Amino acid sequence: MRDRADFERYVEQRSDRMLRTAYLLCRDWATAEDLVQTALAKAWLAWRRVGDNPDPYVYRILANTHASWWRRRWRGEQPTEVLPEPAVGDAADLFGSRDAVRRALAGLPPKQRAVIVLRYFADLGDDRIAEILGCSAATVRSQASRALARLRVDPAARSAMSLEG
Amino acid sequence: MTPTETVTETELRDLLAGDAATAGSGGVTLAGVDRRVRRLRRRRAGAGAVLAAGLAAAVTVAATPRTVTIAPPGDGGPAAVAAVPTVGSYLTGERVFLSEAIETGGRVLTFTYTGISESVNVRVECRDPSYALVWLNGRLVTQGVCGIQSDDVDHAVSWTDESGGHLRGTNDVAVALVPVQRVAAGLEAGAPVPALGEREAERVIGESGEYRTGGRLTIRDAWPLVAAPTPISCDQDIVIRNPNGQEILSSACGDPTVVRSPGWPESWRWLEPGSGG
Structure with missing residues (x-):
């Protein structure tokens, strides 16, 4: 049976990596800390049922909580009639900057972003990601494909990521 | 995978790793988690x-108190209709007839149990945010959200058969978990999820496809709580409705009397009439 010492060991060993994953999901360290604390707290409340490998469970809470917070924040935004002017910087900003890729990533829906982060940062296989996100591996593949396609259609991302060769 | 995609993936990995390395936080502590x-x-x-x-x-x-109608005086009718014990509610017992782990979602899992009570309580707990559907002897009897939902509450689906049917003996129970988004698609977050019909349930399960999840199905005994308000045990706890519509409420009695139901476990002796509850 999993006990408190087990949980403390898990927090000690995994929270740093988890925090970095959370940061990539939300792009804000304070929110990432909040996300990880919430995920670990929920995991502790269900610790006895979590099983031998808590990672999928904890990562799932992380991804779901992030998606849920993202939706709430999105609903709270006020629509405006006029689109904001895009920030125009120099050519390096637009075509060479990694910020452009970050912006493109930030524009992805939470599930697609989670797929990208879990696949390319956490180095998880599609089956594992499917388990975490509660969907099939085929869905993971299609979400990843859509996410990459969206990154490609973003001109700045396309340039920064050398997708056009 | 084409070479172009490989380059993309490599750059993406580098970008993510670089960003994640810029630690801007004090980290997560056990005290914070607690x-x-x-x-x-x-x-x-x-x-x-x-x-x-x-x-x-x-x-x-x-x-x-039950409402009874008294006939107007003088027409030869009874002064009050004798009350018949009524089934008010059910209590779940401690006997477990079935406890099965659920490891697959998007699929109907069928189990057989042998019960000794006339009623049962069916409970489904979920490891992941899910929507649970339960069939008893082929009939879709209950459904609902299960597991930790967006309200941060760990929901369980719990249902007690109150049909008054007889569930002693062998019965079939089936359960299916589907991702809650499948059922709540298009709904505002927090909006009540409309119940699915048999066909809709079948469709949603089919569309979900099988996936790994976690949960538990538990079936326990349940017994009717029989209340006999009046006049059997308390001749004043009664609502009388006169023919003119006027209601007379008498509440001289205290708590409603609970009559032991046949088959109740011995440990429930305290519920017997006169035991003081």
């Missing part, structure tokens, strides 16, 4: 209190 645990517990306790209040209200409704 504080969050206490907050979650308070919120869940709050939600539990609301549920308990709802349950108490339901029991109150079940235990409210």
Whole structure:
């Protein structure tokens, strides 16, 4: 049976990596800390049922909580009639900057972003990601494909990521 | 995978690794996690209190005095209709007829159990945010959200058969978990999820496809709580409705009397009439 010492060991060993994953999901360290604390707290409340490998469970809470917070924040935004002017910087900003890729990533829906982060940062296989996100591996593949396609259609991302060769 | 995609993936990996390395936080501490645990517990306790209040209200409704109509004096009718013990509510016992782990979602899992009570309580707990559907002897009897949902509450689906049917002996129970988004698609977050019909349930399960998840199905004995308000045990706890519509409420009695139901476990002896509850 999993006990408190087990949980403390898990927090000690995994929270740093988890925090970095959370940061990539939300792009804000304070929110990432909040996300990880919430995920670990929920995991502790269900610790006895979590099983031998808590990672999928904890990562799932992380991804779901992030998606849920993202939706709430999105609903709270006020629509405006006029689109904001895009920030125009120099050519390096637009075509060479990694910020452009970050912006493109930030524009992805939470599930697609989670797929990208879990696949390319956490180095998880599609089956594992499917388990975490509660969907099939085929869905993971299609979400990843859509996410990459969206990154490609973003001109700045396309340039920064050398997708056009 | 084409070479172009490989380049993309490599650059993407580098970008993510680089960004994640720019630690801008003090990190997560056990103390912080424990504080969050206490907050979650308070919120869940709050939600539990609301549920308990709802349950108490339901029991109150079940235990409210029955209304009887008296015939106008002089027409030879009885002064009051004798009350018949009524089934007010059910209590779940401690006998477990079935306890099965659920490891697959998007699929109907069927089990057989042998019960000794006329009623049963079916409970489904989920590791992941899910929507649970339960069939008893081929009939879709209950459904609902299961597991920790967006309200941070760990929901369970719990249903007690109150049909008065006989569930002694062998029965079939089936359960299916599907991702809650499948059922709540297009709904506002927090909006009530409309119940699925048999065909819709079948469709949603088919569309979900099988996936790994976690949960538990538990079936326990349940027994009817029989209330006999009047005149059997208390001849004043009664609502009398006169033919003119006027109601006379007499509440001289205290708590409603609970009569032991055949088959109740011995441990429930305290519920017998006169035991003081």
